[in-house]
Amino acid sequence: MLPGPGVVESMASRLAAAGCVAAGDEAAELVARAPDEGVLEAWLGRREGGEPLAWITGTVLFCGRPVGVDPGVYVPRxxxxxxxxxxxxxxxxxxxxxxxxxxxxxxxxxxxxxxxxxxxxxxxxxxxxxxxxxxxxxxxxxxxxxxxxxxxxxxxxxxxxxxxxxxxxxxxxxxxxxxxxxxxxxxxxxxxxxxxxxxxxxxxxxxxxxxxxxxxxxxxxxxxxxxxxxxxxxxxxxxxxxxxxxxxxxxxxxx
Ligand SMILES: C[S@@+](CC[C@H](N)C(=O)[O-])C[C@H]1O[C@@H](n2cnc3c(N)ncnc32)[C@H](O)[C@@H]1O
The missing domain is CATH 3.40.50.150 (Vaccinia Virus protein VP39)
Structure with missing residues (x-):
């Protein structure tokens, strides 16, 4: 999804307020992967609730390669x-x-x-x-x-x-x-x-x-x-x- 001006920044503030340590990076990843604004808002809500980012986007980078991670499965560190x-x-x-x-x-x-x-x-x-x-x-x-x-x-x-x-x-x-x-x-x-x-x-x-x-x-x-x-x-x-x-x-x- 192509973000409008300030979208990543405002999402990063919400994530930071929810206690996310890497709020800026996570906001950028959510925006980059969400197919549309409705999904983005839903994803943001889940992340604000503490759900692992990898369960929301379905993937994590490991040794530079994307690895799929299903909800409920331990997220590779x-x-x-x-x-x-x-x-x-x-x-x-x-x-x-x-x-x-x-x-x-x-x-x-x-x-x-x-x-x-x-x-x-x-x-x-x-x-x-x-x-x-x-x-x-x-x-x-x-x-x-x-x-x-x-x-x-x-x-x-x-x-x-x-x-x-x-x-x-x-x-x-x-x-x-x-x-x-x-x-x-x-x-x-x-x-x-x-x-x-x-x-x-x-x-x-x-x-x-x-x-x-x-x-x-x-x-x-x-x-x-x-x-x-x-x-x-x-x-x-x-x-x-x-x-x-x-x-x-x-x-x-x-x-
Ligand atoms: C810390 S996670 C590591 C997963 C993966 N190797 C990684 O690095 O992302 C530990 C995994 O061990 C599995 N596990 C726990 N007890 C086990 C057992 N007795 N035999 C096989 N797997 C087990 C869990 O289901 C979990 O997927």
Missing amino acids: PQTEGLARRAASLLPARGRAADLCTGAGAVAVHLMAAVPGALVAGTDVDESAVRCARRNGVDAVVGDVDGPLASGGFDLVAAVPPYVPTGELQFLPVDVRRYEPPLALDGGGDGLAVVRRVVAGAARLLRPGGWLLLEVGGSQDRLVEPWLASSGFGPGLAWRDDEGDLRGVAARLDA
Whole structure:
């Protein structure tokens, strides 16, 4: 839609008043994607109510590529792009990868686009996430962690499981708590209930020398380390963002 004078600015003010942090960018995106003024007003109302922008427009940019996101499905985060890029650099051409807890399939989409001939399978317990990932071109199946996939032969396993400790869910932004699926966020008491099973599942799926890349936060790298060792992985290599916050751990299955 071509905005009239001042439309983006007035929408940005409304979004800012509703508590939107990136009000200007979001207003510009809503205006650019809305087919007409009626839809734009409806979209703005939904965003003022805190609904994720990606559910309203149906898409989010991930590693520079649009990824479809259906309402109800976890919105891929910019902080996961580092995991996706690292994974792409470790996956050989025509290699096989598994994206456990695939959600909308953003990590898998990046791997397929960035690695020539890569074969990528995704799993998720949430049927609506799997439908969404499939629409994004991912060979995704409904199932628990690694359950649906055959053992061995994978060069790489990527996973962004739920890893927020249950007691810390209350500290997430209010819109995230109100809208995004708890199944995507709640990692149980220590946050690592699914992570623990991802480590064991990755050891089953990977060929010797294959890589696991796992998103975790806080100081969870220290808790994960013993499970990596007991599942046959070498030392965990943690990576951090520019603020020094832990974003993930990579480990290689012993050859
Ligand atoms: C934090 S989201 C990450 C989604 C996606 N990988 C991304 O980065 O956008 C976690 C996902 O794990 C899924 N999930 C939760 N428990 C699971 C389990 N036991 N097995 C497979 N998927 C699970 C949720 O449905 C959700 O889609």
